[in-house]
Amino acid sequence: MTERIPVLKIGDVLLVSIQTDLEDQSVMNLQEDLAARIVETGAHGVVIDITALEIVDSFVGRMLATTAAISRMLDAETVLVGMRPAVAITLVELGLSLGGVRTALSLEKGLALLAGADPVRADRA
Amino acid sequence: MNGQSVTAEEEFSTLPITTNDDVVRARQLVRALAQQAKLSLVDQTKLITAASELARNTLVHGGGGVMRSGLVERGGRRGVTARFEDSGPGIPDLDLALTDGWTSGNGMGLGLSGARRLTDDFTLASKPGAGTTVSITKWVR
Numbered sequence: 001m002t003e004r005i006p007v008l009k010i011g012d013v014l015l016v017s018i019q020t021d022l023e024d025q026s027v028m029n030l031q032e033d034l035a036a037r038i039v040e041t042g043a044h045g046v047v048i049d050i051t052a053l054e055i056v057d058s059f060v061g062r063m064l065a066t067t068a069a070i071s072r073m074l075d076a077e078t079v080l081v082g083m084r085p086a087v088a089i090t091l092v093e094l095g096l097s098l099g100g101v102r103t104a105l106s107l108e109k110g111l112a113l114l115a116g117a118d119p120v121r122a123d124r125a
Numbered sequence: 126m127n128g129q130s131v132t133a134e135e136e137f138s139t140l141p142i143t144t145n146d147d148v149v150r151a152r153q154l155v156r157a158l159a160q161q162a163k164l165s166l167v168d169q170t171k172l173i174t175a176a177s178e179l180a181r182n183t184l185v186h187g188g189g190g191v192m193r194s195g196l197v198e199r200g201g202r203r204g205v206t207a208r209f210e211d212s213g214p215g216i217p218d219l220d221l222a223l224t225d226g227w228t229s230g231n232g233m234g235l236g237l238s239g240a241r242r243l244t245d246d247f248t249l250a251s252k253p254g255a256g257t258t259v260s261i262t263k264w265v266r
Contacts, residue, residue, distance in 0.1 A: 024181070054173065055170055057178055057181075059181060086169075086171075089170070093239075093242055093243055094242070094243060096235060
């Protein structure tokens with residue numbers, strides 16, 4: 001059984017919150033649904049919230065990277081938010097540092113990043 | 126028995142891996158074992174991630190197989206072992222298969238090499254035409 005993950009629209013940002021451990025087909029479906037929704041809504045930003053994900057393996061990691069690339073081609077910027085420390089450590093050790101994907105620690109910071117503010121710089125000021 | 130493990134293999138549970146859902150089940154089973162063994166959170170995450178890579182390999186490259194997993198003990202240390210067995214086409218060149226970036230399919234080639242980096246013990250046995258067995262163990266620090 002494959003589930004569809006809801007893609008929510010807030011202003012010109014699409015929000016996807018991955019809440020469960022996904023099987024591979026659901027991950028592929030999400031990528032297609034998201035691409036279709038970007039074109040449909042003309043959204044300029046995508047926030048993918050992975051706070052609930054206990055692990056990100058190479059398949060999901062690759063999907064996150066390709067989703068960001070696809071979104072960019074469709075004129076939308078992707079920010080990955082809520083990665084757990086253990087997930088970050090594991091991904092880097094796995095050999096996947098998601099170089100092309102912007103990240104933010106929280107949904108709030110991710111939205112601020114897309115809105116043009118630079119929360120990183122603001123924090124350091 | 127080689128004297129290293131005091132846990133009888135008969136106590137290992139067997140999970141068939143024939144669908145994408147079984148890969149999710151493999152992760153859940155290994156997560157439960159890792160929590161039971163009281164691995165640290167980072168070590169749990171590493172072990173579950175490695176198991177996920179290998180379960181997917183078993184499904185995609187091995188044409189399906191089984192995962193045998195359970196708690197193990199060696200020299201007073203607890204650990205979790207998961208062994209993935211398939212009777213698929215096997216791997217012709219093991220050294221090459223363990224190289225980062227080498228892939229037989231459309232993945233990134235990080236599955237085997239990544240699983241080895243993420244675990245403490247890693248053994249790979251394969252013969253062309255005779256299937257592949259990969260075993261991983263993570264020990265409590």
